[in-house]
Amino acid sequence: MPTQYDNHTNTMLADEIGRLDREAKDLGKLLDAAKSEFKARGLSEATGEKYAITATASTRWSLDAKKIKAAMDEAWVSAHSRFSNVTSLRIAAA
Numbered sequence: 001m002p003t004q005y006d007n008h009t010n011t012m013l014a015d016e017i018g019r020l021d022r023e024a025k026d027l028g029k030l031l032d033a034a035k036s037e038f039k040a041r042g043l044s045e046a047t048g049e050k051y052a053i054t055a056t057a058s059t060r061w062s063l064d065a066k067k068i069k070a071a072m073d074e075a076w077v078s079a080h081s082r083f084s085n086v087t088s089l090r091i092a093a094a
Helices: 010-040 065-071 074-079
Strands: 045-047 052-054
Antiparallel strands (some): 045 052
C-alpha cells in the first residue's frame, strides 16, 4: 500500500520524523499551557466559534506495578501480565 513517504530516502525520512517530533513537542507545550489556563480560570466549560471545551473531574485509579512486583513472586506476576513486542524510535539531533 503506497504511503506519503514512499518517495523519501532514508535520510529524508529521518529528518521528517525529527521535524514532526519537534513540532509535536512544541504543540504539546502550547496545549498544556492552554489547558492549565482553562483550569486556572476555574472554567467548567467554554464554547468558541469552532470548538466547545468541557472539564470533567474524576478520580483515577491505577495499580502500582513496583509494589505488586515486590509483594508477589515472579511466577504470579508473569502469570498475570501481558507481553507484547514493541519497536521504539529514539530521536536525536544528528
